[in-house]
Amino acid sequence: MHEITILQLIKGLDIGGKNGGDSRFCVDLSKQLAKIGYKIILCNFFVMNTSSEKGFLKDLEKSNIKTIQLVNWSEQNKYFHYLQSIRKLEGSLKNREINIIQSHFQLGAIASIYLKTKNRNIKIIRTVHNIKEYEEGTIGLLKRSLFAERIYPAKLDAEVGVSQAIVEQLRAHPGASQHPEKIHLIHNAIDLPEKLPDIKPPHAEGQPFIIGSVGRLAEQKGYRFLLAAMPEVLKAIPGCELHLAGEGEEKAKLMAIAAELGISSQVKFRGYLGNISEFLTGLDLFISSSLWEGLPTAILEAIMAGVPVLATDIAGNRELIQHGKTGWLVPPADAQALARGIIYAYQHPELRHHFAEEARAILPQFSIQTVTEQYAQLYQRLLAGAV
Incomplete structure (x- = not known):
C-alpha cells in the first residue's frame, strides 16, 4: 500500500x-x-x-x-x-x-x-x-x-x-x-485492555459511598445540577462524597456553589488526572449530568472500569445506556431527579452490579x-x- x-x-x-x-x-x-x-x-x-x-x-x-x-x-x-x-x-x-x-x-x-x-x-x-x-x-x-x-x-x-x-x-x-x-x-x-477490570464490588460497610464524574468543568457537563442534588443525597446517604476529575472555566464558580450549599467537605475537585482508570475504579457510581453530548467516552471508560452508570437522558447518552437494563437515565437539568436516581442506586447494590455487567456488552463496537x-x-x- x-x-x-x-x-x-x-x-x-x-x-x-x-x-x-x-x-x-x-x-x-x-x-x-x-x-x-x-x-x-x-x-x-x-x-x-x-x-x-x-x-x-x-x-x-x-x-x-x-x-x-x-x-x-x-x-x-x-x-x-x-x-x-x-x-x-x-x-x-x-x-x-x-x-x-x-x-x-x-x-x-x-x-x-x-x-x-x-x-x-x-x-x-x-x-x-x-x-x-x-x-x-x-x-x-x-x-x-x-x-x-x-x-x-x-x-x-x-x-x-x-x-x-x-x-x-x-x-x-x-x-x-x-x-x-x-x-x-x-x-x-x-x-480496551486485553482483560477488563473486575466489576466494582459493593462498597464496604462504614466506608463512604463515592460518586463521581470525569470531564471539563464547563456548562455542558451540568455540574451545577449535580452539586444542587448533593444536599438531598447527603440526607439519605450520610458521608457520601462527590469526586470531580477535570479542569475548566467553571471551576471557581462550582467551588463557590459547593461552599454556598455547605457541602464543600463532601465535594472533591480532583483536577487533571493522568490515570483516569484508577480514579474510576475508586467510584461506587459514575454520574454523567451533561446537558448535551456527542457520544461521551467518559461513560464508555466507566463501563470499561466496571462501574455502574447514572446519566442524563440526552442524545448520545441514550446510545450507551439503556434505562433499567444497563444503567439509569434521568432528565437533564433536574437536581431532584439526579438526587432520586443516586439514592435509588445506592439502595440497590445488586442492580448496580448487574447493570455494570450488562453494560459491557456494547464495548466491542466502541x-x-x-x-x-x-x-x-x-x-x-x-x-x-x-x-
Whole structure:
C-alpha cells in the first residue's frame, strides 16, 4: 500500500482542561492509525503549555507521530490567533505531501477547506463530536446556517457523526440533501485492555459511598445540577462524597456553589488526572449530568472500569445506556431527579452490579481498533473516488 499521510487537526492537547474527549479520541485514533501503517501528523492549533498537554506530546512522540504546534492560546485574541495559526500551518505543510485532512473542531474544518484550495487532490473530512456545535443566539444561528448547513456539505468530502443523533442532525441540513453520500456514522471509541477490570464490588460497610464524574468543568457537563442534588443525597446517604476529575472555566464558580450549599467537605475537585482508570475504579457510581453530548467516552471508560452508570437522558447518552437494563437515565437539568436516581442506586447494590455487567456488552463496537478500521475504510474509499 502506498504510504498515506493524514493530517489530524485538533483545537488543543490540554485534555481535561480547555480540551475534552474530542482531542483525546483524536490522539487514540492517531496512535492506532500509525500502528496499521498510516503516516500521521497531528496539528495542535492552540498551545496551552500545561502538564496535560506536555504529557500527551510525549505520548505521541513515543508513538512516532509528528506534531505541529501552532500558536499560544489567548481568549482575548483567539480569532486573530486562529488566522495566524492557519498561515503558520500552511507554511509548515510546504514540501509535505498530505493525502487527507481530518478536522475535529469547527475552525479546523474551515482551515481544511482553505488548505484544499492550495491542493485540490487533498481529501478533507470533519468529525462532529458534539450535538451542540454553536453558541446560542443570533451569531450561533448565522454560523450554523452558513457553515454547517451550506458550506460544509458542499466543500467537504465527508462528514462523520460520532453518534446516530449527530448523523441525523447532519442529514437534516439543507445542503446535505444534495450530498447524502458524504455523511457517515463512526462512533467515538476507547482503547480496551486485553482483560477488563473486575466489576466494582459493593462498597464496604462504614466506608463512604463515592460518586463521581470525569470531564471539563464547563456548562455542558451540568455540574451545577449535580452539586444542587448533593444536599438531598447527603440526607439519605450520610458521608457520601462527590469526586470531580477535570479542569475548566467553571471551576471557581462550582467551588463557590459547593461552599454556598455547605457541602464543600463532601465535594472533591480532583483536577487533571493522568490515570483516569484508577480514579474510576475508586467510584461506587459514575454520574454523567451533561446537558448535551456527542457520544461521551467518559461513560464508555466507566463501563470499561466496571462501574455502574447514572446519566442524563440526552442524545448520545441514550446510545450507551439503556434505562433499567444497563444503567439509569434521568432528565437533564433536574437536581431532584439526579438526587432520586443516586439514592435509588445506592439502595440497590445488586442492580448496580448487574447493570455494570450488562453494560459491557456494547464495548466491542466502541473499541479504538474497530473504529480505526472503519476510518481506514472511509479513507480508502475517498482516495479511490468511491465517496
